[in-house]
Structure formats: structure tokens, C-alpha cells
Amino acid sequence: MHPAPSVIVFSTLSGLGFGLLFWLGIDPTPPTGLTAFVFFAIAYALSVGGLISSTFHLGHPERAWRALSQWRSSWLSREGVSAVLALLFMGLYAISLIFLEMNATALGLIGAALALFTVFTTSMIYAQLDTVPRWKTPLTPALYLSFSLAGGALLSGRVNMAILLLVIAAICQFIWWQRGDAALSDSGTDLGTATGLGERGTVRSMAHPHTAPNYLVKEFIYVIGRKHAQKLRRIAFGLTFVLPIICLLLPFSHVLAILAVLSHVAGVATSRWLFFAEAEHVVGLYYGMR
Amino acid sequence: MPQNSHLRNTVAIPTQYRREKMTDLPTKTDRTLGLVIDLDTCVGCHACVISCKGWNTENYGAPLSDQRPYGTEPMGTFLNRVHSYEVQPEQGNAQTVHFPKSCLHCENAPCVTVCPTGASYKRVEDGIVLVNEDHCIGCGLCAWACPYGARELDQAEGVMKKCTLCVDRIYNENLPEEDQIPSCVRTCPAGARHFGDLSDPNSDVSQLVESRGGFDLMPEMGTLPINKYLPPRLKDSWDDQSLLAPLLEPVAEEPQGFLGWLDKALDKLPGGTA
Amino acid sequence: MTFQQPDLNISPKVSDEIRQTTCYMCACRCGINVHMKDGKVAYIEGNRDHPVNKGVLCAKGSAGIMQVNAPSRLKKPLKRVGPRGSGEYEEISWEEAMSTAVGWLTELHETAPHKLAFFTGRDQSQSFTSFWAQHFGTPNYAAHGGFCSVNMAAAGIYTMGGAFWEFGQPDWDHTKLFMIFGVAEDHDSNPIKAGIGKIKARGAKVIGVNPVRSGYNAVADEWVGITPGTDGLFILSLVHELMKAGKIDLHYLAQYTNAAVLVDAETGLLMRDEDGKQLVIDRTTGKPTPFDQKGVRPDLSATYRQAGVTHRTVMHLMAEKYLDPQYAPENVAEKTGIAAQKIKTIAAELARVAFDEAFELEQEWTDFRGETHKTMTGRPVSFHAMRGISAHSNGFQTCRALHVLQILLGTVEVPGGFRFKPPYPKPVEAHPTPHGYGRPGKPLAGPHLGFPRGPEDLQINEDGSACRIDKAFTWENPMSVHGLMHMVISNAHAQDPYPIDTLFMYMANMSWNSSMNTSGVIKMLTDRNDDGGYRIPRIIYSDAYSSEMVAYADLILPDTTYLERHDCISLLDRPICEADGAADAIRWPVVEPDRDVRGFQSVLIELGARIGLPHFLNEDGTPKWKDYADYIVNHERRPGVGPLAGFRGEDGDQFGRGTVNPEQLDKYIENGGFAIEHVPDAARYMKPWNQDYQDWAVKIGLFDAPQPYLFQLYVEPMRKFQRAAEGHGDIQPPDHMRDRLKEVMDPLPIWYAPLEDSSVDPDEFDVHALTQRPMAMYHSWGTQNAWLRQLHGENPLYLPTKLWEKHGFSEGDWARVTSVHGEITVPVAHQAALNENTVWTWNAIGKRKGAWALSEDAPEANKGFLLNHLIHELLPPKGDGLRWANSDPITGQAAWFDLRVKIAKAEAQSESQPALDPIKSPVPQGPDHLEWKVDK
Numbered sequence A: 001m002h003p004a005p006s007v008i009v010f011s012t013l014s015g016l017g018f019g020l021l022f023w024l025g026i027d028p029t030p031p032t033g034l035t036a037f038v039f040f041a042i043a044y045a046l047s048v049g050g051l052i053s054s055t056f057h058l059g060h061p062e063r064a065w066r067a068l069s070q071w072r073s074s075w076l077s078r079e080g081v082s083a084v085l086a087l088l089f090m091g092l093y094a095i096s097l098i099f100l101e102m103n104a105t106a107l108g109l110i111g112a113a114l115a116l117f118t119v120f121t122t123s124m125i126y127a128q129l130d131t132v133p134r135w136k137t138p139l140t141p142a143l144y145l146s147f148s149l150a151g152g153a154l155l156s157g158r159v160n161m162a163i164l165l166l167v168i169a170a171i172c173q174f175i176w177w178q179r180g181d182a183a184l185s186d187s188g189t190d191l192g193t194a195t196g197l198g199e200r201g202t203v204r205s206m207a208h209p210h211t212a213p214n215y216l217v218k219e220f221i222y223v224i225g226r227k228h229a230q231k232l233r234r235i236a237f238g239l240t241f242v243l244p245i246i247c248l249l250l251p252f253s254h255v256l257a258i259l260a261v262l263s264h265v266a267g268v269a270t271s272r273w274l275f276f277a278e279a280e281h282v283v284g285l286y287y288g289m290r
Numbered sequence B: 001m002p003q004n005s006h007l008r009n010t011v012a013i014p015t016q017y018r019r020e021k022m023t024d025l026p027t028k029t030d031r032t033l034g035l036v037i038d039l040d041t042c043v044g045c046h047a048c049v050i051s052c053k054g055w056n057t058e059n060y061g062a063p064l065s066d067q068r069p070y071g072t073e074p075m076g077t078f079l080n081r082v083h084s085y086e087v088q089p090e091q092g093n094a095q096t097v098h099f100p101k102s103c104l105h106c107e108n109a110p111c112v113t114v115c116p117t118g119a120s121y122k123r124v125e126d127g128i129v130l131v132n133e134d135h136c137i138g139c140g141l142c143a144w145a146c147p148y149g150a151r152e153l154d155q156a157e158g159v160m161k162k163c164t165l166c167v168d169r170i171y172n173e174n175l176p177e178e179d180q181i182p183s184c185v186r187t188c189p190a191g192a193r194h195f196g197d198l199s200d201p202n203s204d205v206s207q208l209v210e211s212r213g214g215f216d217l218m219p220e221m222g223t224l225p226i227n228k229y230l231p232p233r234l235k236d237s238w239d240d241q242s243l244l245a246p247l248l249e250p251v252a253e254e255p256q257g258f259l260g261w262l263d264k265a266l267d268k269l270p271g272g273t274a
Numbered sequence C: 001m002t003f004q005q006p007d008l009n010i011s012p013k014v015s016d017e018i019r020q021t022t023c024y025m026c027a028c029r030c031g032i033n034v035h036m037k038d039g040k041v042a043y044i045e046g047n048r049d050h051p052v053n054k055g056v057l058c059a060k061g062s063a064g065i066m067q068v069n070a071p072s073r074l075k076k077p078l079k080r081v082g083p084r085g086s087g088e089y090e091e092i093s094w095e096e097a098m099s100t101a102v103g104w105l106t107e108l109h110e111t112a113p114h115k116l117a118f119f120t121g122r123d124q125s126q127s128f129t130s131f132w133a134q135h136f137g138t139p140n141y142a143a144h145g146g147f148c149s150v151n152m153a154a155a156g157i158y159t160m161g162g163a164f165w166e167f168g169q170p171d172w173d174h175t176k177l178f179m180i181f182g183v184a185e186d187h188d189s190n191p192i193k194a195g196i197g198k199i200k201a202r203g204a205k206v207i208g209v210n211p212v213r214s215g216y217n218a219v220a221d222e223w224v225g226i227t228p229g230t231d232g233l234f235i236l237s238l239v240h241e242l243m244k245a246g247k248i249d250l251h252y253l254a255q256y257t258n259a260a261v262l263v264d265a266e267t268g269l270l271m272r273d274e275d276g277k278q279l280v281i282d283r284t285t286g287k288p289t290p291f292d293q294k295g296v297r298p299d300l301s302a303t304y305r306q307a308g309v310t311h312r313t314v315m316h317l318m319a320e321k322y323l324d325p326q327y328a329p330e331n332v333a334e335k336t337g338i339a340a341q342k343i344k345t346i347a348a349e350l351a352r353v354a355f356d357e358a359f360e361l362e363q364e365w366t367d368f369r370g371e372t373h374k375t376m377t378g379r380p381v382s383f384h385a386m387r388g389i390s391a392h393s394n395g396f397q398t399c400r401a402l403h404v405l406q407i408l409l410g411t412v413e414v415p416g417g418f419r420f421k422p423p424y425p426k427p428v429e430a431h432p433t434p435h436g437y438g439r440p441g442k443p444l445a446g447p448h449l450g451f452p453r454g455p456e457d458l459q460i461n462e463d464g465s466a467c468r469i470d471k472a473f474t475w476e477n478p479m480s481v482h483g484l485m486h487m488v489i490s491n492a493h494a495q496d497p498y499p500i501d502t503l504f505m506y507m508a509n510m511s512w513n514s515s516m517n518t519s520g521v522i523k524m525l526t527d528r529n530d531d532g533g534y535r536i537p538r539i540i541y542s543d544a545y546s547s548e549m550v551a552y553a554d555l556i557l558p559d560t561t562y563l564e565r566h567d568c569i570s571l572l573d574r575p576i577c578e579a580d581g582a583a584d585a586i587r588w589p590v591v592e593p594d595r596d597v598r599g600f601q602s603v604l605i606e607l608g609a610r611i612g613l614p615h616f617l618n619e620d621g622t623p624k625w626k627d628y629a630d631y632i633v634n635h636e637r638r639p640g641v642g643p644l645a646g647f648r649g650e651d652g653d654q655f656g657r658g659t660v661n662p663e664q665l666d667k668y669i670e671n672g673g674f675a676i677e678h679v680p681d682a683a684r685y686m687k688p689w690n691q692d693y694q695d696w697a698v699k700i701g702l703f704d705a706p707q708p709y710l711f712q713l714y715v716e717p718m719r720k721f722q723r724a725a726e727g728h729g730d731i732q733p734p735d736h737m738r739d740r741l742k743e744v745m746d747p748l749p750i751w752y753a754p755l756e757d758s759s760v761d762p763d764e765f766d767v768h769a770l771t772q773r774p775m776a777m778y779h780s781w782g783t784q785n786a787w788l789r790q791l792h793g794e795n796p797l798y799l800p801t802k803l804w805e806k807h808g809f810s811e812g813d814w815a816r817v818t819s820v821h822g823e824i825t826v827p828v829a830h831q832a833a834l835n836e837n838t839v840w841t842w843n844a845i846g847k848r849k850g851a852w853a854l855s856e857d858a859p860e861a862n863k864g865f866l867l868n869h870l871i872h873e874l875l876p877p878k879g880d881g882l883r884w885a886n887s888d889p890i891t892g893q894a895a896w897f898d899l900r901v902k903i904a905k906a907e908a909q910s911e912s913q914p915a916l917d918p919i920k921s922p923v924p925q926g927p928d929h930l931e932w933k934v935d936k
């Protein structure tokens, strides 16, 4: 899949943002006043910024509100609805904490659940797609949720929790990659089933329908060298998990904390880039790719 | 035989395939209109591709735009494209198969259920899957959900385009009745494209699917495509020594012998001298 | 929250009006319905009533809308201001353009008409352009057939009075086995596809003979991946098998062919009576009898002794020749690359279907001998072939061999077999002979192009030099019935046989894809004499678009597009007939040009009048015709016979013959742009010998008297040339040509290796290189079409598995391809279903930077390439001091497909090589996006 920057930015930032909101929402002793303002500002900047970024790839952003209508069937719609609700509840919760210095626990818990659900819906947008075997697995929600929770914990300064969740996320990521590499071939879908000619022999694409590129090729067929991908995986893994954990294990300092966060964000972005770039859409089979 | 060669004449979607929260796909359509494409006859001429482009540029929704039409990487929106494949059997010559592909108007269309706006929908009256361009936000998710590459996001208009099964032709009273068929079917010089109601077991298309072993693309996706493909017929049987036709018996090896035979044979012709 | 389906208008208005005319996105000439909205072209679809396409349309046809709006369209006449080839032009007025041309041409007409060389490309007004040239008085006229497929046309006409090409068709309704040789697309594009679709729907079988398995060969049930240039051998091996097994149609051969005609044992000429009629031995009387007598039973096995000499029939000679073991499947298998067993199987199947599945059509008919038959015997085997067999230097004889094969099976003009389309069948005798002696100020005595009957019809001077600039009808290519357009520029440049003054061309991209040796031709067009003047002093060219050739002319006459002009697709030329009907068609301006351009034919009419060509003026000196439309309606070739056959006579109800009808064009428009007259039922088959057909043909003016004839298995005119080479007669070839003529002018089909094989080392150049036409692209002009160029904007060189693996290629690699003549470096791709010693690419995709209103970084101008750089119009020197033409030695057909190359892996390139310098474009580049909708 084409790793569109807007989608990578969206899923990286909003995952962190909603993760942070989650932790803020369930915090029995949440920050209040200015501290609360700073935390919520960060969380909103990340989640809303991510959402706005995601509209950049829309053909008609002005009609984005229509996306809230099909929540009964569409994960994307659910994501929209859930995000709006999460932001709404958390907004009220935040207002009460910042301005009223009041902990509306119920609002926080509902908001936290919605925030987490939003992350889940995002993951389901991908995990539901039969067309991308690498994504079509319960591990994808696990991956998104663990990333979001770990990132949120990290951002909210929950050191032990962050270490624990980073380890869990790392395991998810590792298994997800392992599974992903075999996903297409394990799916049983190949050019043979795609053309229905597989029983007659080995099918090979001889010529594309157009010598010119098209939307499908640009959107769905992104070829990245295996070596290159492996290198990026190592970088992503180091930045997302290893470096932050080391920082967290060292005696606390603000510099280390900021380093841990920045490293983690950069790592998640890299991992998300790979999430798309390595994903093989079955349409690629028709074009003889992979 | 292709696995999916049986004819499905019920329009209801088998429950094992029914998508979990599939509230936006009709559970039943009155008819299932679609195409049957004959891979034994398609010569790969691209006539259907351009005819489709022409009709749909001028008709339903926004025109199918072209970017850099006179430059490098010209890239336009097309609703139908023709691939070329080679099939290498275990023994014998490779075979070339030209392979047209457009929306298959799936009964269990994932592109519809993923659509957040309801712009993608499947018509209850005939099963045609369409995009309401006025509601489409151009998020592209439906194209992601389609296994067949049948949807293209128009780069100029920012909305999703797909085969409409020429919904604005097949019922169009401004067209003579014989022309109330999809543009690509009307134009196909080889007659490799057929249009009709696949829910009616007696329709020509259903009959063709039945008699020629029509099959589904990627049946494992559970999309239940309406469009069917007819497989290429058996090829190169004369290379198969075991199926050889009886060879010719010589009447003569030599010119002299041949002339002798000729004399005798001529006598047997009507009007011969015998 | 139930989902509401939007309200759709499923019955929108389609258009304001439909205008019916004829497509010209290629030469197939389908009928089109042009849907108009707001006076603009909105959508093009096929015309269901049209005889050619019956409603279907190919990709190019539907893309016509993008041709009519193409930014490459020329806008105004152009005068060259920079050096030739730079592309620097100034727009001028039509008056200036016309007076310039009139100035140059009038002088030539009056003093030295042969110094004008007027050659036209694939236009469809040859009966008019040749008429113009004939009245100008220059011998130097031809269209493009010489480099196209003259072998196919000439072999067909000499053998059976008609050819494949678009001049005949299989009996799609009855055929059960269809064998197609060397066709990628052909002129009859849509009819062939429709026919294949039709027979496939019936489950009939298709055999494809082609080194490449794509297109028609992809759908063929049996693929014969033959080695290029060896079809003749394969076909003669089938003939061998069939004759050996006695599986030939003896009745048909005896009655309708010259198989039973006696050959004079001394001269090798056919024996004739005093009236010149071919003689057969009648089985009933045992006496020599003219072939066409009532009740005659020609004896195939007869011998005739006269004055101590035994004369034998053609059949005897054929038996002797083709039963020879050299044609046995085992002996041709290696050369042809086809297993002996497969050849035998094919022969057996042809015989089985032709004879065991023969059927009788209940249709009474009377033959030319006056005998009535209750039924017509059907033999459901049919053949078709095109440039794959004809564009070789052995192509004429190969095409002949194929015709002989179908005739032996008795499948020509019978139900289920191959059928002619009117005005064919037509024996050689009904065609003119060539005319080539020009006199200042006078018309030629007859048409330029014709069918030589023997050495007396050659166009050579007393001293043996050629009359024509292209050296057509000389000993080098005695039967070059279409001329040799591919030799014009090189001969004019070499001033051999003489210098010319003005090269006037129309619709041929000679500095690019239609020339062999493209870079060489570019040099010739720009080469100068010592005095600084161009070696070819003046070039006038008419094109509608900014093609590569535009840059090389001094004066450009911009043409209209096909939807903007009158045209006439005439029975005098290349009509749109089908086997069951005579038909012709028009084009008419369905839209007015939005530029200052004029239909070329109208321009020629004005030029003719202004130069003062007698036939173009009335007695009072006023122009005879206002424009081409006027000519189409009012010109009469013979009394009552004009360019259009339909709606003649006062009431417009006559077909073929009739007085001029001033309303004729309106009638055509009303009728959908065409007219058709159906062949009567009893005349539908057996046409060459069918009285009803002959009478009908006379009635509609195809001929003036019935002219039944025999198929010529043995072609006597060839024997005449052969005899001359043996030293007989007054007109003698130069000595160095004798051996070759003796060999190739064999009156019975033979096979010899393509000539290139004997002048290059086949071990070094061990790979055959071919081109194919893409179905969705027409030569060079498809590229300006925004829709079509997305389909074919680049062309890889396809390599078979053997070469792919041998050189270790992988996707994205490049190869250096070398012939004796040149070298190209190009991208490669793999194709398994390909003859293992053959590579190929799509024809004419590569473009010159700056042409066609494309950007300079367009893929066509960077990755796209031409194979033409590897092909030369002459063969490499053989050390005999001569440069032999790279053409068929009989017809002069350019031998495009003889090409041999060697291949090596190359570094990946940023552009295909050779990369020529850009030329300046006379038109601006096209827009960077299109949303083409009339009301948008």
C-alpha cells in the first residue's frame, strides 16, 4: 500500500493522543488546573491534529461530516463517531478539571473507554480488510491498542506502566511482523485464484492493462526491498521500544524523558510507514506484483 | 473444472458469508444484473475499455479525468481495464489470456459496507453497486476493500469512480431497446462480453455460465461476485500425442503413383468416363 | 436509520442529434454514430446497420473524440523558415501556400512532369489521387502498398483474382476450421474479431500460425509458433501431405482451376487456342478443348502428344514438384520449428473437415459453362493471412502457396470457405497494365499501377534504366503492382535513376515509422548538394497533425480530421463491401473545423485547376469541380459509373450505374453514410464461375462484360519473366539478375529462405525480430490520443524464455539489439508463448521528441523505440558490387520481417537508444489535464 504521509501522521499522532486521553480519563488522581491544561492540550493536539491530517487525503473534506452516518456497518464511520464522542466526553472532563478543578470520574471513564474504542476502530479499518492479508488479523487491534496504551503511558509519565506496555507492544509488533511476512502466501489468494486460471497452470502477468500508471498501481502497489524493510524494522523497533525503555530505566531526567518520547514517536511513525509500505493488497496480484 | 462453476440462482446471500454488521447491503435484490466475460474469445483489443471511458466521461457523474494526458506518466480514470496473462501448463506451450476486469457487482460487496458515508450502495432493484458522487468524500476505503481493483478515485473530482453497469443506458428510454445494454458489451467486436440477469436461471447469461463452466474470481474472498468468467477452452490438444487425430493414409508416395491414383479417382467423379 | 437509495435519473438524455459517418481511426472504415451535444462531439459508437462493423467499434474508434480534439492538429499552412528537420515554421495564408505550390508544380507539369514524385500513404482516395497524378503526367505516383502488403494483394490476384487483406472473408456462418497465418490485427479489424467470436460461439476451431501468441493467436485453439519466414515451407508440406493422401478436391480443380490446363513442354507457357483460350483435354472427347466450353470435363491427368512432344497438365507438374520428399514433414520440421507430427495432424484435420464435413447448400446455380447445379458444395475450412507471411522477401511465393493450398482443398468461394467481396473476384485480365511514360503537359496514357502480364509491361527505358523513381516494374521487382514507396526517398537522394525536383507526399510519416532505416532517411531528407541546395530540392507534405514528417517539408498543407471533411470510400478503390453485398461509404463534415485547414482532396482539386490540368477544367477554363464533394458526386469514370455507386440516377434509386444525382450525398447521409446492394442468392458463392454473379457484376458496373475465369495455380506471367531470364524474347534482364529471376519467378509456388539469411550470418544474427500492430493503436497517430496513449505509451522488446534465461534477464532490464545495419538499446520483457528464436515489439510506439504535441519527457519519446533503425531498404553488400534491395524480388514488397538480430544484456538506460535530438513543434503542447465532457 502507498504509505500516504497524511495517514501515517494521523495514525501515529491520534494513537498517541487517544492513548494519553485514556490514561488521563482513568486516572483516579488526575492533574488539574494548568497541569491538566498542558496534558489535555498535548492530547488534543495529537488526536485532533491527527484527525485533521487524515482529512488531507480526502477528495472532499468539506463533506467529512457525512462519514458519521454509517456507523452501523462502517468501521471508518464508527471511528469518526467514536472519536467525536471521545473528544466530547474528554472535553467536558478536561473542562471540569482545568477550570472547575473537579474530577468528574464518570465522564473520564466514559471518555477513556471511547478513546480506547476509537483506537480500536482505527485498527479495525485495517484489520477488517480481506484484501490486505497482512492486516487481516486480531493482532492488528492488539498492535494498535498496545501502541496507543504504551505511548499514552509514556506521555503521561507512567514509567513502570510504560515499560510494561512497551514490552507488550514490542511483543505484539514482533509477532505481527512475523505473521505478516507469511500472510499473503498463507491466505491462499494468488494470481491463480485471482484469475480463476490457476488450475490450468502457473499464471504470470505478461502486460499491464495500461503502460501508463494508474490510481490502483499508485495506491496499492508499493514495492519495498526486503533488505531495506528489515533495516527499517530494526530502526523502528529500536526507536519505539528499546531506546525509550533504556531511557526510562535510567535515572529520571527531563532530557531523557523527552528523548524517550521523541524516540518513541519517531519509532511509531516508522513502524506505521512500514505498516503501509509492506502491506500487500491483493490487487497487486493482478499486476504481477509479489 | 473451476471450483465455482455451479450456477447460483438464489439472490439471497448465504449466511456463512454474510458480513457481521452488514446493515447496508440489501439482503436480497430483485434481480442480479451483471456481465459474463468469455476468456475463450477475448482478443484483448481494449475496445471495451475505451468505449466505457467514452460513455462514462460524458454520462454518469463526473467525467473520467486524465492527468498529464500529453505528458509523462499520463494517468486517467478507467472503469474497465484489460490485463494480459500467460498460463504455463505443466506440459506444452504457454497460453496467453487477455483478461478484462471491471466491477463484479458483488452480492456481498465489502466496498459498500466499509463506506463511511453511504455513498457506496448496492441497488435493491438490480444489485448494481454504485457510488453516489454527491455524498462521496473520496476517502478511498472502498477501493481498499475491493479485491479486484474495480474502483478508482478520480484525481480531478476527488470522488470514487467505478463501473455503473451503465445504469444510465440499460433503462434509458432515449436509447433504442437493443442499445439498452452496457457500452462495453455493445462495442465488443469479438462478442466476448454478455450482459443479463444472473438470478434468472433461464437467461442467456445464466445458460452460458452453466454450459461453459463460468467461474468467480477470488471466491475465497466471499464477495460473491455477480460477474462470471467463462474459461478458455482446451488448447493445443494436437500437441498431445495421445489425442491425435487419425493421420492421412498415403495413396501414393511418388508422382507416378499419384498420377495413377488420379486417373482412377477421376473415373469415380460424377461425369467421369467410367 | 435505514439507508435511502438516492433517486437516480436512469434515463438521461443521450444527445441532441446523431450524425452517421465513417470512422477513420484506421483503414477498416466502420460506420459510426457521432452523438452531438451543443454542436460538439459527445460520444462515438458503432452504427448497427453498417455492413463492416454492424454496431461494434474498436478502441480507436471510440477514442475518435480524442483525435478530433487533439492538440497536435495543425492549424494553418506552414512555410519552413529554419533548416529542414529543425521544425521551424511560419504560418502562412492558404493563398500563399497554394500559389507557392502552383508555382512549383505548373513549371514541372509543363516541362518535366517526371520530376514530381507524388506518393500518398494510407489514404482511401487512391482512385482520385492517382487520377490527379495521371493527369499531371508524372509516372511517379503510388500509394503505400509497396511497403505494406503488396505480396498479399498481388499473389491473390495473380492466383485467384482476389486477395485476403480486406478484399475477402471466411464464410463465418459455415466455417468449422479457421486457420490464420501471420495476422496481428489487419485492415478488417472488427470483421475478423466478430468472425472469430461468431465461430467460437459455435465451438468451431481456430488454428493460429504465428511466432507470437497474442491477440487472435491467444484465442486460437491450436497455436503453431512457426519460425519467421518459413510459412511457405510449412504450407507446401501440408500440400505434400494432402496430395500424397489424395485429399484434394478433384472436381473443383478440374472445373474451376487451371490444374487441367496443358503446359507447353517446350516453353512452359499454357497452351491456348487461336482465341487465346487456355486448353484442356476433355475427358469425354479426349481432345484439346478451350476450358470454357459447355459440357467440357477437363482431364487433370491428361497428356497431349503433338509433333513428338508430350505436353502435360499443370496437375502433373504439381505432383512432380510437391510430392518431392523435400516437402515431407520430417524434412521441414527443423527449419519451420514445427514438429513433423503436428504438420501431419494439421493436414489430416484440414482434410477431415474439408471432405468429411462437407455439406450441400440448397441453392441452385448455373456455371459459366452453362451447366446448372442443384446445390453448392460446402467445404467448411477457411484461411486468412496477412503481413506475417507477406512482409518477407519470399512473401509473394508464400502467399501463392497458401492460395494453392486452399484451392487444392476446394475451399475458395464455396460455402464454408474463403469468399471474395465485390469488386472481387476479378481476373488479372480485368486489371490494367502499368503506364509510365510521361510527356510534358500531357496526361499518362493510362493508370500508373497495373498487373504486368510479362516483360513487355515493365516500365524500363531502352537502355534498361527505370522509368519510375521507385524503380517499380523493373527486373528487380517485375510485378511491383503497388509501387515501392519505401524506395522513393533513397532513390531520389541517390538521383538514381534520375534527380527529381519536388517530392509531394500525403499522409505518410516517412521520416519515422514508415521508413526502413529511419535515421538514414532523415539524413537523406536533409542532405545538401555542393551548392548548398537540398539534394531533394522541394518537399510538399499534407498531414493533419504534428507528426515527425512535418519537420522535413518545405511547405505544409494542413488537412482536416476525419470528422471535418468529405471522403469517399469507393468501389473504384477500396470499398467497404462484404461477401454478400457491394457497398461504399462517405465521410462528411459532422463538425466544422475550428482551424484554418482544408481537406486535402479539395486542395488537390484546386491545385489541378490552377495548374491547368485538362481534366480539372471545363471547356471555358473554369474549374470543373468546386471541391471534393463536388467531384464525388459529379465525376464519372465511365459513363454512369462514378466514385459512389449508391443512389445514382435521377430518382436516386439506381446502384452502380446511373446518371449523376445531385442529391447523392444527402441520400448517403440519410442512409447512415453508406450504400449497399446485396448479391442475389444464387450468386453468393462460386462467383468467378457463377453466371448470376457475373451478370449482377455487369449490372452494377463492376465490369462491362462477364468475365469468368480459372484460378491460376500455374501463373503464366511468371513463367514469361522466367523465360526471359532463360534468354528468350527481346526484353532481357541484365545478366547479374538472371539466376535470381530463374529461381524466384517459378510459376508454381516455391519456398526459398528469406534473402537476408543469405547476406548476413545466421549464426551470428541468430534471432528473428518482428513488430506487431497493437489493436488499440494506429501506427504513429494513435499516440496523440490522450486515451489510447495510456494503453500503449511504451513498448518493451518481448523475449522468449530461452533467450530470457540464456542472457539472465530479469524484469526492468535492457538489451542491446544489433543487426548488420544498426543498433538499438531498449527495455525488455518476458513472454513464454513465443517462438524460441524470435523477439518482437509493438509497432510505431516510439516517437521523436517534439512531435505530436507531447512533452519531451513523454514515455513514447524516451522509453518507446522503433525497430526501424535496425532495418535497411538495402541488403548489406555481398561483394558483388551491388546493393540488392531488402524487398521481395517479385513484387518489391519491403521485407520488414526478414530482420535478423543478436541480443546482449545492456546497462539500464535513461532513454532508449538511439535518442535523436528533439524537433521544434509547430503546435503548442497539450493541456496538463482533461475532463472532457461537453457540458462541463
Ligand SMILES: Nc1nc2c(c(=O)[nH]1)N[C@H]1C(S)=C(S)[C@@H](COP(=O)(O)OP(=O)(O)OC[C@H]3O[C@@H](n4cnc5c(=O)[nH]c(N)nc54)[C@H](O)[C@@H]3O)O[C@H]1N2
Pocket: C121, C122, C144, C147, C148, C149, C506, C507, C508, C509, C510, C513, C514, C515, C542, C543, C544, C545, C546, C547, C548, C549, C559, C560, C561, C562, C600, C771, C772, C778, C779, C780, C781, C843, C844, C867, C868, C896
Ligand atoms: N518496423 C515496422 N515498420 C513498419 C511496419 C511494420 O510492420 N514494422 N509497417 C509498415 C506499414 S504496413 C505501413 S502501412 C506503414 C505505415 O506508416 P505510415 O503510413 O507512415 O503511417 P502513420 O504513422 O499512420 O502516418 C501517417 C501520417 O498520416 C497523418 N495523418 C493521419 N490522419 C491524417 C489525415 O486525416 N490527413 C492527413 N493529411 N494526414 C493524416 C499522420 O499524422 C501521420 O503523419 O508503416 C510501415 N512501417
Ligand SMILES: Nc1nc2c(c(=O)[nH]1)N[C@H]1C(S)=C(S)[C@@H](COP(=O)(O)OP(=O)(O)OC[C@H]3O[C@@H](n4cnc5c(=O)[nH]c(N)nc54)[C@H](O)[C@@H]3O)O[C@H]1N2
Pocket: C026, C027, C122, C148, C149, C181, C182, C183, C184, C185, C186, C187, C189, C209, C210, C211, C212, C226, C227, C228, C229, C230, C231, C386, C387, C388, C389, C392, C770, C771, C772, C773, C774, C775, C776, C777, C778, C779, C840, C843, C897
Ligand atoms: N490497430 C491497428 N490496426 C491496423 C494497423 C495499425 O497500425 N493498428 N495498421 C493497418 C495496416 S497499414 C496494415 S498493413 C495491417 C497489417 O495487419 P497485420 O498483418 O495483422 O500486421 P502486423 O502487425 O504487421 O502483423 C504481422 C503478424 O505476423 C506475425 N509474423 C511475423 N512474421 C511471421 C512469419 O514469418 N510467419 C507468420 N506466420 N507470422 C509472422 C507477427 O507476429 C504479427 O502477428 O493492419 C492494419 N490495421
Ligand code: SF4
Pocket: B041, B042, B043, B044, B045, B046, B047, B048, B049, B082, B098, B100, B187, B188, B189, B190, B191, B192, B193
Ligand atoms: S472488447 Fe471484447 S475482445 Fe476486446 S478486450 Fe474487451 S472483452 Fe476482450
Ligand code: SF4
Pocket: B102, B103, B104, B105, B106, B109, B110, B111, B112, B129, B145, B146, B147, B148, B149, B150, B151, B162, B223
Ligand atoms: S468488484 Fe469491488 S467494487 Fe465491485 S462490488 Fe465487488 S468489491 Fe465492490
Ligand code: SF4
Pocket: B114, B115, B116, B117, B118, B119, B120, B131, B135, B136, B137, B138, B139, B140, B141, B142, B143, B159, B160
Ligand atoms: S471513497 Fe467515497 S464511496 Fe468510497 S468509501 Fe469513501 S466515501 Fe464511500
Ligand code: SF4
Pocket: B051, B052, B053, B055, B056, B079, B080, B102, B103, B162, B163, B164, B165, B166, B182, B183, B184, B185
Ligand atoms: S458496464 Fe458500463 S461502466 Fe461497466 S465496464 Fe461496461 S461500459 Fe464501463
Ligand code: SF4
Pocket: C023, C024, C025, C026, C027, C028, C029, C030, C053, C056, C057, C058, C059, C060, C061, C062, C189, C190
Ligand atoms: S477498426 Fe476501429 S479504428 Fe478502424 S475503422 Fe473500425 S472502429 Fe475505426
Ligand SMILES: [Mo]
Pocket: C147, C148, C149
Ligand atoms: Mo500497411
